[in-house]
Amino acid sequence: MKNKYFFLILFANLLAFQSCYRMLPSKGGGQLSDVPVGRVIDTSDVLLPKGYKIEVVVRNLTFPTAITFDEAGNLYAIEAGYSYGEVFLEPKLLKILPDGTTTMIYTGQKNGPWNGVTYNDGYFYIAEGGQLEGGKILKVSKEGTVQVLVDGLPSLGDHHTNGPVVKDGHVYFGQGTATNSAVVGNDNASFGWLYRYEDFHDIPCKDITVNRINSKTKNVLTEDPDDEAVTGPYSPYNQRVEQNQVIQGAIPCTGAVMRVPTSGGNIELVAWGLRNPYGMAIAPDGKIYVTQNSYDVRGSRPVWGTGDLLFRLEQGAWYGWPDYNGKMPVTELEVPGEKVPEKILVNDPGTPPEPVAKLGVHSSSNGLSFSTSADFGFDGQAFIAQFGDMAPGVGKVLSPVGYRVVRADVGSGIVEDFATNKAKKNGPASWLEAGGLERPVSVQFSPDGTALYIVDFGILSTSKKGSNPVLKTGVIWKVTKQ
Amino acid sequence: MESNKAVMKKETIWFIISILFLTGTKVSSCSTPKTVPYARVVEMPNENLKNGRILFNNHCATCHPEGLSGVGLAIINKPLPKGLIKFQIRNGIGLMPAFNEEQLSDGQVENIAEYLLYLRKDNSKD
Numbered sequence: 373m374k375n376k377y378f379f380l381i382l383f384a385n386l387l388a389f390q391s392c393y394r395m396l397p398s399k400g401g402g403q404l405s406d407v408p409v410g411r412v413i414d415t416s417d418v419l420l421p422k423g424y425k426i427e428v429v430v431r432n433l434t435f436p437t438a439i440t441f442d443e444a445g446n447l448y449a450i451e452a453g454y455s456y457g458e459v460f461l462e463p464k465l466l467k468i469l470p471d472g473t474t475t476m477i478y479t480g481q482k483n484g485p486w487n488g489v490t491y492n493d494g495y496f497y498i499a500e501g502g503q504l505e506g507g508k509i510l511k512v513s514k515e516g517t518v519q520v521l522v523d524g525l526p527s528l529g530d531h532h533t534n535g536p537v538v539k540d541g542h543v544y545f546g547q548g549t550a551t552n553s554a555v556v557g558n559d560n561a562s563f564g565w566l567y568r569y570e571d572f573h574d575i576p577c578k579d580i581t582v583n584r585i586n587s588k589t590k591n592v593l594t595e596d597p598d599d600e601a602v603t604g605p606y607s608p609y610n611q612r613v614e615q616n617q618v619i620q621g622a623i624p625c626t627g628a629v630m631r632v633p634t635s636g637g638n639i640e641l642v643a644w645g646l647r648n649p650y651g652m653a654i655a656p657d658g659k660i661y662v663t664q665n666s667y668d669v670r671g672s673r674p675v676w677g678t679g680d681l682l683f684r685l686e687q688g689a690w691y692g693w694p695d696y697n698g699k700m701p702v703t704e705l706e707v708p709g710e711k712v713p714e715k716i717l718v719n720d721p722g723t724p725p726e727p728v729a730k731l732g733v734h735s736s737s738n739g740l741s742f743s744t745s746a747d748f749g750f751d752g753q754a755f756i757a758q759f760g761d762m763a764p765g766v767g768k769v770l771s772p773v774g775y776r777v778v779r780a781d782v783g784s785g786i787v788e789d790f791a792t793n794k795a796k797k798n799g800p801a802s803w804l805e806a807g808g809l810e811r812p813v814s815v816q817f818s819p820d821g822t823a824l825y826i827v828d829f830g831i832l833s834t835s836k837k838g839s840n841p842v843l844k845t846g847v848i849w850k851v852t853k854q
Numbered sequence: 855m856e857s858n859k860a861v862m863k864k865e866t867i868w869f870i871i872s873i874l875f876l877t878g879t880k881v882s883s884c885s886t887p888k889t890v891p892y893a894r895v896v897e898m899p900n901e902n903l904k905n906g907r908i909l910f911n912n913h914c915a916t917c918h919p920e921g922l923s924g925v926g927l928a929i930i931n932k933p934l935p936k937g938l939i940k941f942q943i944r945n946g947i948g949l950m951p952a953f954n955e956e957q958l959s960d961g962q963v964e965n966i967a968e969y970l971l972y973l974r975k976d977n978s979k980d
Contacts, residue, residue: 732916732925733917735924785908787911
């Protein structure tokens with residue numbers, strides 16, 4: 373009799389375990405009850421390995437996303453000019469003076485976000501996100517004259533034009549996908565862009581054949597509350613696909629790394645099947661590495677539990693989007709209690725390469741830079757800025773994820789903290805009500821490798837209604853070994 | 855030979871212990887996840903732990919970054935014995951997926967469990 377009770381209660385406990393996740397609320401680091409209007413900065417709130425120190429280089433920037441150095445070692449930064457939350461400003465290329473003040477080199481048009489900058493042989497190369505006009509690669513001189521190397525990139529959706537790095541006379545850049553998982557849905561209306569560009573959708577880099585996977589949603593583009601939209605993959609909103617339908621590939625495409633000569637010319641495909649290839653860096657061995665922001669739990673085809681990934685770029689490879697995360701098929705990544713995502717592609721265009729390292733789910737692992745100095749330490753390791761989760765919009769997290777700088781051993785895949793906030797819990801400074809790191813968006817080693825610069829985007833709160841960035845809260849930090 | 859009364863008493867004690875243990879584990883799992891970030895360099899003292907760390911990074915860390923809470927619950931702040939950690943990995947209680955023998959050998963599961971116990975012990979030094 374008691375055995376029966378035992379198993380009954382054991383079963384009840386196991387059921388309670390099962391429901392545990394669903395009972396708990398999302399606790400993302402951006403889910404602030406009170407959004408501060410300004411920022412407290414205190415270097416003593418940042419935790420580093422023993423022997424390292426951190427200082428502030430510049431503060432009060434608005435949406436800084438990247439830095440670079442010229443041949444003389446002068447420091448330059450870009451302000452993105454756009455943030456999720458539909459804030460459009462003019463993006464800026466700034467020179468950072470030793471006293472922490474800035475001078476303007478070039479002001480762009482309201483077509484951000486500028487997501488990356490690199491300096492090479494007298495010119496700055498900027499990845500212009502292109503939320504309003506499409507992505508561009510800009511070549512800017514120190515005098516502020518600009519040449520558009522590429523324009524019309526498919527950046528009008530969720531993700532933008534990223535990178536860049538210069539290698540072998542070419543600018544390599546990333547192009548994020550229009551959507552979470554290849555289907556335009558009502559989540560894209562929440563971003564704002566679906567109302568601007570009703571026909572925008574993902575573009576494959578090569579011809580693909582798709583399965584008949586059509587998602588039915590409320591039609592947000594009509595006023596009739598009962599109107600429905602039925603949307604297939606790689607298609608405009610409310611346009612369905614048939615079984616074995618061929619979708620024509622094109623260059624430029626979404627979800628890819630492409631390149632263009634530094635003097636301008638034709639765009640070439642480097643690799644594809646990357647959801648949002650955000651960070652890009654050249655390792656000491658000369659290979660290009662790229663971070664991928666992986667799937668969210670949103671939209672018509674949500675995918676659950678996918679960690680961000682670090683890849684070594686292989687020419688011509690297909691990295692798995694929209695049917696894999698790394699080597700894991702989406703059919704094994706269903707949202708708990710919901711329908712299993714079906715594969716979109718009838719035939720895989722290739723075998724997705726193994727990731728070099730796996731990073732936290734929703735960590736938004738973005739910019740990266742390699743340590744090249746034994747004086748700094750960890751030489752050969754990739755340092756990665758983790759912007760932090762955008763929960764609850766991207767899915768639920770039980771604690772804030774990211775908001776730190778990690779280092780990854782590209783040989784073993786081991787990822788460890790390098791810079792975090794000192795606290796009993798992980799989270800951005802505003803959530804912890806402290807003065808440390810907020811949202812690290814990129815990192816860059818100094819040319820001599822002795823200092824790591826952390827670009828901190830600033831405060832960005834999140835809720836089910838969307839994002840709310842706070843102007844003039846961006847910071848650039850500098851870490852050195854004592 | 856034990857009397858029926860003694861056997862029943864023993865069963866009752868085990869019954870209560872089991873329920874308390876399961877309930878305690880569940881409560882601690884569902885309680886506010888404790889996540890203490892750290893930025894020190896953790897050296898592994900032996901090969902099993904080194905293997906465990908690599909395997910953990912490749913199979914577990916995306917949901918439990920450094921054993922802490924993320925999409926999944928924190929897993930280095932619970933008093934689970936090694937046997938139950940291994941059981942959890944193999945059977946995937948809750949939303950955690952189960953890892954079969956093709957994905958992780960028994961030796962690899964052992965390495966991960968050892969690594970988690972080491973991380974828990976190391977983390978408690980703070």
